[in-house]
Amino acid sequence: MDETQSLRTPLMSLADLIAPAASPRETPEAPALVSLRGVDKVFANGVTALAGVELDVREGEFVSLLGPSGCGKSTILRLLSGLTSPTRGAIAWRGRRPELGFVFQEPTLTPWSTVFANVWLPLRLAGVSRAQAAPRVEEALERVGLSGFANAFPRELSGGMKMRVSIARALVTRPAVLLMDEPFAALDEITRTKLNDDLVALKCGLGATVVFVTHSVYESVYLSTRIVVMAARPGRAVAEIAVDAPLPRNEEFRLSAAYAEKCRQTSLALCAAMDLPPPGARARSGEAST
Numbered sequence: 001m002d003e004t005q006s007l008r009t010p011l012m013s014l015a016d017l018i019a020p021a022a023s024p025r026e027t028p029e030a031p032a033l034v035s036l037r038g039v040d041k042v043f044a045n046g047v048t049a050l051a052g053v054e055l056d057v058r059e060g061e062f063v064s065l066l067g068p069s070g071c072g073k074s075t076i077l078r079l080l081s082g083l084t085s086p087t088r089g090a091i092a093w094r095g096r097r098p099e100l101g102f103v104f105q106e107p108t109l110t111p112w113s114t115v116f117a118n119v120w121l122p123l124r125l126a127g128v129s130r131a132q133a134a135p136r137v138e139e140a141l142e143r144v145g146l147s148g149f150a151n152a153f154p155r156e157l158s159g160g161m162k163m164r165v166s167i168a169r170a171l172v173t174r175p176a177v178l179l180m181d182e183p184f185a186a187l188d189e190i191t192r193t194k195l196n197d198d199l200v201a202l203k204c205g206l207g208a209t210v211v212f213v214t215h216s217v218y219e220s221v222y223l224s225t226r227i228v229v230m231a232a233r234p235g236r237a238v239a240e241i242a243v244d245a246p247l248p249r250n251e252e253f254r255l256s257a258a259y260a261e262k263c264r265q266t267s268l269a270l271c272a273a274m275d276l277p278p279p280g281a282r283a284r285s286g287e288a289s290t
Helices: 003-007 073-081 115-125 130-143 159-171 189-206 217-223 257-273 279-289
Strands: 032-042 048-058 062-066 088-093 100-103 177-181 209-214 226-231 236-242
Touching: 032 073, 048 073, 048 209, 048 236, 062 073, 062 217, 073 100, 073 177, 073 209, 100 159, 115 130, 115 159, 130 159, 130 189, 159 189, 189 217, 209 217, 217 257, 226 257, 236 257
Parallel strands: 062 209, 062 226, 100 177, 177 209
Antiparallel strands: 032 048, 032 088, 226 236
16 A cells, blocks of 8 residues: 555544544554653642643654643653653653653753863763763764854754754753653744754664654644644644654655645544634635625
């Protein structure tokens, strides 16, 4: 079966499309690297960020968390990283929690430090000397295409280059799991598209597991092996969409009917999560009112 056939699905009702994914016990897939079971997160001010979240992430996956603002996507990353704890429920890693890398929404670079020093920071905090860290810093910079910029300062870099430094800083510890919180949201479309291509290639080169937060349907379909669609108030996972096209991907996939169809399915799922009518229905409603 070719790629287009494997991704094409028959037309189905919105209810069928948005049906919650089967639980891990019903799915004959690889064991989860980490599982969230019945996870709630209530902040000190009483806001319920997450309620009853059930989520598995398997080794080697690229999982995107897609949903509106306030649905708890970033909170899930913080829970996975150990930066915060669930109010109720459990987060279970298979064995010990592996080395994690975290890429935030902003590059968060220290402006007085060189690119090398910014990337070295996690190793420096772990007691690794500059000389000992140098090969790993150079490797991380090479992976993100910044080999010649070790002595540059953040003020000398473009927005996309600053984000590459942030990714290199996350990679320097050689993490098994990379957590990425909308790292490309503030970038222009051309830069974002290029970094999406680079991230897919990087993921394939590292073999790492990636959990990626985004608001973009198109970005989630291009990058992911699986998309988890979330709803807000309270935050919860309401649908899962598998993207079966093999990694790495390129412009040919972006222009394919399979990509367009998967974007359509994902857009429908997101509309349902936000209690919005499907895009076509909104257009027809507008025509009827004129």
